[in-house]
Each structure stands twice: as structure tokens, then as C-alpha cells.
Amino acid sequence: MIAVYIIIGVVVVILILFIMTYNGLVRRRNQVRNAWAQIDVQLKRRFDLIPNLMETVKGYMKHERATLEAVTNARNLAQQVASAGVGERAKAEGELSSALSRLLAVVENYPDLKANQNFLALQEELTSTENKIGFSRQYYNDSVLRYNNQTQMFPSNIVAGMTGFKASEFFEVTLAAEREAPKVSFT
Amino acid sequence: MWEQIRSNQIRSVILVIGMGALLVVLGYLLGLYFFDSAIGGLVIALVIWAVMSLFGYFQGDSLLLAMSRARKICRDDHPRLYNIVEEMKIASGLENMPDIYIIDDPSLNAFATGRDPKRASVAITSGLLEKLNRDELQGVIAHEISHIRNRDVLLMAMCSVLLGTIVILAWYGSRFLFFGGMTGSRRSSGRGGGGMAQIIVLIAALVFMILAPIMARLIYLAISRKREYLADASAALYTRYPEGLASALEKLGASTGQLKSANQATAPMYIVTPFRKEGMKASDLSSTHPPVSERIRILRAMSGASFGDYDRAYRQVHQGGKGIIPVAAAGTAPIEKVIPQEKVEKPD
Numbered sequence: 001m002i003a004v005y006i007i008i009g010v011v012v013v014i015l016i017l018f019i020m021t022y023n024g025l026v027r028r029r030n031q032v033r034n035a036w037a038q039i040d041v042q043l044k045r046r047f048d049l050i051p052n053l054m055e056t057v058k059g060y061m062k063h064e065r066a067t068l069e070a071v072t073n074a075r076n077l078a079q080q081v082a083s084a085g086v087g088e089r090a091k092a093e094g095e096l097s098s099a100l101s102r103l104l105a106v107v108e109n110y111p112d113l114k115a116n117q118n119f120l121a122l123q124e125e126l127t128s129t130e131n132k133i134g135f136s137r138q139y140y141n142d143s144v145l146r147y148n149n150q151t152q153m154f155p156s157n158i159v160a161g162m163t164g165f166k167a168s169e170f171f172e173v174t175l176a177a178e179r180e181a182p183k184v185s186f187t
Numbered sequence: 188m189w190e191q192i193r194s195n196q197i198r199s200v201i202l203v204i205g206m207g208a209l210l211v212v213l214g215y216l217l218g219l220y221f222f223d224s225a226i227g228g229l230v231i232a233l234v235i236w237a238v239m240s241l242f243g244y245f246q247g248d249s250l251l252l253a254m255s256r257a258r259k260i261c262r263d264d265h266p267r268l269y270n271i272v273e274e275m276k277i278a279s280g281l282e283n284m285p286d287i288y289i290i291d292d293p294s295l296n297a298f299a300t301g302r303d304p305k306r307a308s309v310a311i312t313s314g315l316l317e318k319l320n321r322d323e324l325q326g327v328i329a330h331e332i333s334h335i336r337n338r339d340v341l342l343m344a345m346c347s348v349l350l351g352t353i354v355i356l357a358w359y360g361s362r363f364l365f366f367g368g369m370t371g372s373r374r375s376s377g378r379g380g381g382g383m384a385q386i387i388v389l390i391a392a393l394v395f396m397i398l399a400p401i402m403a404r405l406i407y408l409a410i411s412r413k414r415e416y417l418a419d420a421s422a423a424l425y426t427r428y429p430e431g432l433a434s435a436l437e438k439l440g441a442s443t444g445q446l447k448s449a450n451q452a453t454a455p456m457y458i459v460t461p462f463r464k465e466g467m468k469a470s471d472l473s474s475t476h477p478p479v480s481e482r483i484r485i486l487r488a489m490s491g492a493s494f495g496d497y498d499r500a501y502r503q504v505h506q507g508g509k510g511i512i513p514v515a516a517a518g519t520a521p522i523e524k525v526i527p528q529e530k531v532e533k534p535d
Contacts, residue, residue, distance in 0.1 A: 125266070128274060
């Protein structure tokens with residue numbers, strides 16, 4: 001009789017542990033999804049800001065065709081892969097980031113533009129959006145790390161394997177391109 | 188990394204329980220002495236505490252904001268501040284955007300309030316908004332958002348309510364005991380019992396009533412200082428840029444203006460203590476905040492931006508003392524900080 005109780009007890013404990021682990025995995029996965037949605041919002045915001053920015057700077061920066069085109073091209077490219085996987089998107093968005101930072105660096109040479117209120121407001125928006133992209137990426141990657149750890153570490157990996165939780169992909173931007181000092185072109 | 192915050196929270200909770208125990212013993216002694224029933228005293232103590240807690244829980248943040256004469260702003264009033272708060276909201280993974288308030292005061296300070304992370308506010312003085320650059324402001328906001336994220340606001344509110352209850356009870360208790368002691372003891376001596384035991388209880392009660400508020404206050408201050416360090420560490424983690432907060436603290440520390448609308452009760456909510464005294468000693472036991480110079484030194488000594496790096500920097504500044512963040516946290520994966528870049532020379 002005691003043996004039966006022990007077996008029932010063990011089964012119940014295992015069941016409770018299973019449920020808790022499962023719920024933990026769901027919570028972490030939702031966090032990853034939510035974090036991804038955050039990045040998405042900011043990337044869209046950047047798409048929306050760029051045409052405005054182009055309109056404003058075009059008149060002032062007649063000699064920066066190449067820099068401006070680079071931004072437009074990078075934006076178009078990023079928009080094309082907007083529904084693609086994390087890795088591909090990260091690459092395209094990284095290109096756009098560096099094109100934009102080059103543009104904002106060139107602005108230093110145009111005092112008229114820097115005095116334009118409209119541009120200043122846009123610049124703040126753009127800087128902040130870049131920051132928000134960075135911070136949401138940081139949060140996303142932290143969330144992915146925690147989620148992946150849980151799907152791969154023992155014993156939660158058993159639950160993850162049985163119920164189909166798969167590791168998520170990091171949003172990695174090629175840091176070399178991003179950290180590069182802004183190049184000034186003279187065309 | 189939230190696991191470490193939780194383990195730190197457990198420590199704080201233990202201290203809060205310590206304060207609660209003080210309150211219970213105080214109520215017990217008061218009841219024993221004045222009503223001949225320990226339960227009566229306990230009930231009174233707990234009722235006072237419960238009423239104050241409920242009020243603090245539901246009205247605390249609006250009261251605090253009203254007391255500091257803060258006005259709420261929206262996005263268009265100050266886009267940059269709004270953006271910075273939103274950036275930190277994203278970095279910390281906070282669900283809801285906190286309300287933003289500005290206090291029209293030339294002194295430099297900021298605080299966070301709100302009982303839970305879903306419904307929180309940050310307030311900063313207009314002086315701070317003027318004096319700090321974007322990175323520094325980001326550091327300050329990150330520190331405040333950390334208070335919200337780590338649920339320090341609720342913890343500190345609970346602590347100050349506990350402290351307040353203990354102070355009130357001890358104050359009235361000791362007054363009654365002192366002035367009514369001779370006549371009041373008549374009531375008890377009717378039971379027989381004996382004078383000696385009576386006097387011992389009287390002295391014990393008196394000593395406890397003097398000590399309880401002091402002990403409660405020390406615990407309260409210890410919790411407050413601990414949470415400040417943790418909020419600094421979290422701010423460095425969120426911004427990945429400890430230098431921003433460090434240089435903001437430098438400016439905050441250099442200013443001597445006192446915030447007019449702050450008082451003792453609201454002091455621990457601010458980023459630096461709103462009461463500036465000349466030549467305040469380092470690691471002062473009677474302060475809600477660790478000394479600013481020390482916080483700056485720790486932030487500047489960080490080699491990365493993780494909690495582990497903060498802990499190592501803390502030890503370094505304190506010459507091999509006990510760390511501020513639990514050991515389990517120190518071994519996490521390295522997190523790089525952003526190194527302030529030299530201005531790129533532009534060819535002319």
C-alpha cells in the first residue's frame with residue numbers, strides 16, 4: 001500500500017514539475033515574441049522617418065548624392081526583406097543604420113541645415129529611433145538567451161523537446177560596420 | 188539577470204520582516220502594559236499599519252507627486268525627454284510607458300514612483316533637464332526606471348509606512364509611559380503580581396520604545412542604500428554606458444541647491460539625497476543614499492556593463508569587502524559597455 005502512495009506521490013511531483021517547466025518555457029517564448037514585436041515597431045518607425053528626412057535635407061545637400069542614395073537604397077533593401085528571417089533582416093537593417101549614421105555625420109558640414117528647426121526635430125527622432133532599435137535589440141537578445149538556455153539545459157530541455165519548443169535566433173548586427181567611423185565622401 | 192534581482196529582493200524582504208517584527212513586539216509590549224492584553228496592543232499596531240499601508244498603496248504616488256508639485260508632460264512638451272524615457276522603457280523591458288513629470292525647480296534631482304511597474308511615473312526637475320546632456324539624462328532615467336523595474340518603489344513605500352508606524356507608536360507609547368507611568372501602573376498593580384517584575388517590564392518597555400524607532404530607521408536606511416547601488420548597476424546594464432550616469436552624478440553632486448519640495452519621507456525616492464550638507468562623511472549610516480563620489484567611482488571602475496562588473500567594481504572601491512550583488516550573479520556572461528568614442532577628425 002505504501003509503495004502505491006509513493007508511486008502516486010512521485011508521479012504527482014513529476015507532473016507538477018513538468019507543468020511548471022512548461023509554463024516557464026511559454027512565458028519565456030512570449031517574452032521573446034514580445035521583444036521581437038518591439039524591434040519591429042522601431043524598424044517601421046525608422047522606415048517612416050526616412051522619406052521625411054530625405055525631403056528636408058535634399059535642398060541643402062546637393063553635393064551628397066551618393067550618401068543620400070545609399071540611405072534610400074538601404075531602406076528599399078531593408079523593406080524588401082521585412083518579412084524574411086531574423087538573420088537576413090538584421091543584416092539589411094545594419095546596412096541602413098550605417099548609411100544613416102554616415103548621412104548624419106555629413107550634416108556637420110552644413111551649418112544652414114543644422115539651424116533648421118524641422119531638421120533638428122527630425123534628427124532627435126532619428127537618433128532616438130536608432131537608440132530604441134539598439135535597446136530593443138539588446139532586450140530581444142537577452143530574452144532569446146534566457147529562452148534558449150532553458151530549451152537547451154537539463155532538465156527543462158526534456159520538456160522543451162517533448163512539447164516542441166525550439167531555440168530562437170539572435171538579432172545580430174555586424175558590429176564592425178556599425179562601429180566603423182563615419183566616412184565622409186567627397187563626390 | 189532578473190533571477191539576481193529576485194535574490195536581492197529576498198534579502199530586502201528579510202530586512203522588511205525584521206522591521207515588521209519590531210512593530211509586532213512594540214505592539215505586544217504596549218498592549219501588555221496599557222491594556223493588560225497583548226492582543227489588544229497587537230491589533231492596534233496592525234490596524235494603524237494596515238490603514239497607513241492601504242493609503243500609501245493606493246494614494247502614495249499621487250500624494251508624492253502632488254507634494255513635490257510636479258506637472259505631467261506629454262510627448263510634444265518635451266520630445267527628447269519623452270524619447271529618452273521610452274528608450275529606457277524598451278531597454279528594461281518594462282511593459283507600460285511610465286508617466287513623465289517635471290518639477291519646476293532649479294535644483295538637480297529626479298525620482299520614480301508608482302506601486303507596480305505597470306503604473307509608474309518618473310519625475311525630474313527642470314534644472315536637471317537643462318544641465319544634463321542626452322547621455323547623462325539617459326543614465327538618470329535608467330536609474331529611475333530601474334527603481335520601477337526592481338519594484339523598489341513599492342518596497343521603499345512599505346518600509347517607510349512600517350517605519351512611520353513604529354515611530355508613531357513608540358512616540359505615543361513612551362510619552363504615556365513616562366508621564367502616565369506612575370499613575371498608570373496602578374491599574375496593573377491591582378492584580379497583585381509584585382513591584383519588582385513590574386519595574387523590570389517598565390524599564391524593558393521604555394528601552395525598547397527608545398530603541399525600536401532607531402533600529403527600524405537603520406534597517407530602513409540600509410535597504411534604501413542597497414537599492415540605490417542596485418539601481419545604479421541596472422542603469423549601467425540598460426544603457427551599456429556607465430559613464431553617462433557617472434558624469435550625471437558628478438553634476439548632481441557638485442550642485443548644492445536643495446529641492447524645496449522634498450522632505451524626510453520622500454527623500455529615498457530621489458536619485459541623490461535632496462538634503463545637501465556641507466562635508467557629509469562617506470558611508471554615513473544616517474543617509475538614505477550612498478555618497479555620490481563613491482557611486483561615481485564604482486561606475487567608472489566598471490570594465491563591462493554586467494552586474495558582475497558592477498560587483499567587481501564595488502569590491503575594488505571597497506577594498507575587498509563583501510559585494511553588493513549576490514555571488515551567483517557575478518559569474519554571468521560578460522556584457523560589453525560602450526566605450527566613449529573620440530571625436531572623429533574630419534579631413535577638410
